[in-house]
Each structure stands twice: as C-alpha cells, then as structure tokens.
Amino acid sequence: MWLPAWKHNFWPRRFTSTRMDPQQLANLSPQQQQALMQRMQQEVQQQQMTDTIQQVTEKCVKKCAGTSGTTLDKREQGCMSLCMDRYIDTMTEVQKALMARQER
Numbered sequence: 701m702w703l704p705a706w707k708h709n710f711w712p713r714r715f716t717s718t719r720m721d722p723q724q725l726a727n728l729s730p731q732q733q734q735a736l737m738q739r740m741q742q743e744v745q746q747q748q749m750t751d752t753i754q755q756v757t758e759k760c761v762k763k764c765a766g767t768s769g770t771t772l773d774k775r776e777q778g779c780m781s782l783c784m785d786r787y788i789d790t791m792t793e794v795q796k797a798l799m800a801r802q803e804r
Contacts, residue, residue: 752791756783756788759783760783760784763779763783
C-alpha cells in the first residue's frame with residue numbers, strides 16, 4: 701500500500717501539557733485564569749483538528765491509494781478528493797446534529 705513519504709514527519713506529536721502548581725493557578729488574576737483556559741481550549745481544539753485530519757488522511761489513503769508508487773494516479777486522486785469531501789460533509793452534519801441536540 702502506498703503511504704506518503706512525509707506522513708511520519710508531518711504530523712506533530714501530541715502536545716504534552718506542562719503542569720501548573722495549584723498555588724500558581726490560585727495566584728493568577730481572574731483575567732489571567734480566563735486567558736489560560738482559552739489558551740488550553742485552543743490547544744485542545746487544534747489537537748483535535750490535527751487528529752481528525754490524520755484519521756481522514758489515513759482512511760482515505762487506505763481506501764484509495766494503490767501500489768502506483770510514490771504518486772497518485774488520476775483515479776486515486778479523484779477517489780481521495782471524494783473521500784475527503786464525504787468525510788468533511790459527514791462531520792459537518794454530525795456537528796449540526798449535536799448542536800441541535802444541545803439547544804433542546
């Protein structure tokens with residue numbers, strides 16, 4: 701099975717959080733605590749997006765890529781494009797459904 705040569709070097713390792721002493725956290729102002737929480741949420745969202753992209757890429761490569769070497773032929777490129785589009789459309793619909801449930 702064809703795998704992108706860049707695959708192993710491209711995806712960042714999971715970020716490792718640095719621990720903050722509870723005393724340090726208590727010494728932060730409310731604005732600093734809020735900024736810290738926002739930064740942590742952004743990092744989690746960024747990691748979730750990276751994980752999703754990696755999963756989609758792996759699934760679509762497994763489904764679409766043959767043994768044509770280090771490049772994709774036109775059929776494989778089309779398959780990859782459709783696979784990615786379908787996955788993104790599905791994720792969008794799932795997110796809409798989850799948001800609708802939360803609003804109830």
